[in-house]
Amino acid sequence: MSVYNDILSAKAKQDKLLAILIDPDKFNFKLISQFTDNINNSIITHIFVGGSTVEVEVTQKLVKALKPLTRLPIILFPGDVTQISQDADAILFLSLISGRNPKYLIEKQIEAVSILKHTNLEVIPTGYILIENGKETAVQKVTNTLPIPSMLHSLVADTAKAGELLGKKLIYLEAGSGALQPVPLAMIKFVKQDLKIPLIVGGGIRNKTQLQEAYKAGADLVVIGTAFEQNQDFFEELKL
Template sequence: SAIYHNIKSAAKQKKKQLAILIDPDKVKIENLGKFAQKINKSIATHIFVGGSTVEENETENVVLELKKHTKLPVILFPGDVTQITDKADGILFLSLISGRNPDYLIGKHVEAVPKLFRSGLEVIPTGYILIENGKETSVERVSQTKPIPKQDIEIIINTAKAGEYLGQKLIYLEAGSGAKEPVNFKAISEVKKRLEIPLIVGGGIRTKEALDLAYNSGADLVVIGTAFEEDESFFEEIKV
């Protein structure tokens, strides 16, 4: 339980945590060493690995390569059961609680158990909430669920709190990878006010301002993928 314990105690101390999301579908293994060096020198605290559509074994190759080059915790953020590998340190065991597709609420989780059992992976139950961002995202497409409309703050709050009452250890407010607009600061701050467990926010964050706004609104851990895929100089922009 080291990963979760550390996220929680950093959150309590109001330390800003940043996960770099690596989509195995979008990186070349041979570039990962250099990329990991940049991550090591940055403010990043975690590496997440996952995507909506990833070929079998690709995730494991990416994780193995990353583990050669970094000491940061490498955590699976899987789009599907096939992305589970015991070479990572942990897994966000995501239940898509904004949606009403039983496969993504519990079905795939049952399928995942044989892979997780005795894997040594730290399994971190995570209530995953998809919020409308101005365009369709791959989470929406793949999971065939509707995101919560961004103005429905009450529903977002109640969904997050229901997740906590159900025993989720983290709540993840997701605008979707490459989102047009990140999760609104109001949704972040209203959820944060009522939540006892740490709050993750991600999707569409591509400027230092957007990152700071997410932290200042109450995000304990922010996830960024696309901004680094598109331009690695973003590492410079987010120093300190």
């Protein structure tokens, strides 16, 4: 079984995918069984785990606890090498290709190798592109890089294509967690025109209409975190 092959076949069939992003730091372990029931009975297809924590055990504890409660693939979306947990199914091996900070282009990846060697994680090379959204996001602060301005569609499309040509298997357009504005739909459409690999879009998507618009514009997989954290009814809204 391969998480990436499943994403590829969904794309080929034009089946749209939805990942819930769970931040280990904000997770309430007491509610885990209700929470996973909600996930299992929804249109969610993937569970992403990641956040800004650098506490080694927190991510591992969460992944271990989730694993027996769901059949959905658990994919690490790490903010740091300390978030690598061997109990997950796969890891997005991110390279921040919108930025010019060597630490997040290659240095962290080198650091990760000695940890990955001791796991069976499926490693999915992913070009990560930060898009301006109206406010400074955590990723921007942590990585000390600037997002690409939201009107520069061709720069984003060329960056995504360069990622593909470098061998990335996924491109992730990120407006940032809690973004005021999601990635513009026109930008998703533009990027999609010349991209062959699956496109992930996330950041600031808070309702079902925005989710469907992102799919229609060309997102193959959408990532939503904040709406699940802040809106108790979001699971219900997705069913409508």
